[in-house]
Amino acid sequence: MDLKAQTFTLEGVAASLLILIATYTVFQSTVILAPTWSEFENVQLKQLGYDILRIMDNQNGENSSIGGMLKNLTCNNGICSPPMEFSDNLTKILNAINSFARLEILCVENGEIRTFILDGFEKAPTPNAVRVSRFVIVENAPCVNAKVVEVRLTLWR
């Protein structure tokens, strides 16, 4: 009787050890991929950036649109001044989403890429900034001697 009980105890201990080891292995081998909050914030900010460029690339927007801005740029040593309406428009949008921005225009001239920085939006971005861009076909732009430009918006909070 005693021997039987001791054997059951031993078997029970062995069984519990087996389950314990298996549970330990499961917890040790579980892959935890937890996206951080900043990752979601970056995705949201990037989408806001795309939306800003989309609404500002408006054929009927005149000087407050990207097309109007390109036609009325005044450039000096790589720094370009956009029309007041464009600057005001973009500043209001940025204030509404509590963000800062750097705006650049890239184009191809004689096979080389040139970059123009827009006056008023020339701040250096922080390391957690996001970058969005939009290609726009240009016609008769005084500063930009190209057929298509990339309007590059760097956003951060």
Next chain:
Amino acid sequence: MEMNEKGQMILLFAAAVVVVVLSLSYVYAQNIIAGIESSRFMLAFPKEEIRNLCELSQQNPSQEVVSELKILCAKNGWVCNVGLGGKVEFKNVEVDYDAEDCRR
């Protein structure tokens, strides 16, 4: 003889429980990884860039526009091409998109 059989049954059931626990844990981990990877891919998919190229293709871009566009895309690490009738090609490290008519 009877005593040994009963003892083995306890271990046998423990082993069965272990197999079930490990299998469920494997399936659970696979589900989590698949969910995270698919949602990350959806977030990383360059839909706005492709939409932009699609809009450009509908503006009847000249050969000059296309060649400048290719250079600008290359600066961003993309391979782009647009043609008449909504033809759009966009490639980056994750996506290989090629549409004869992007409007469809």
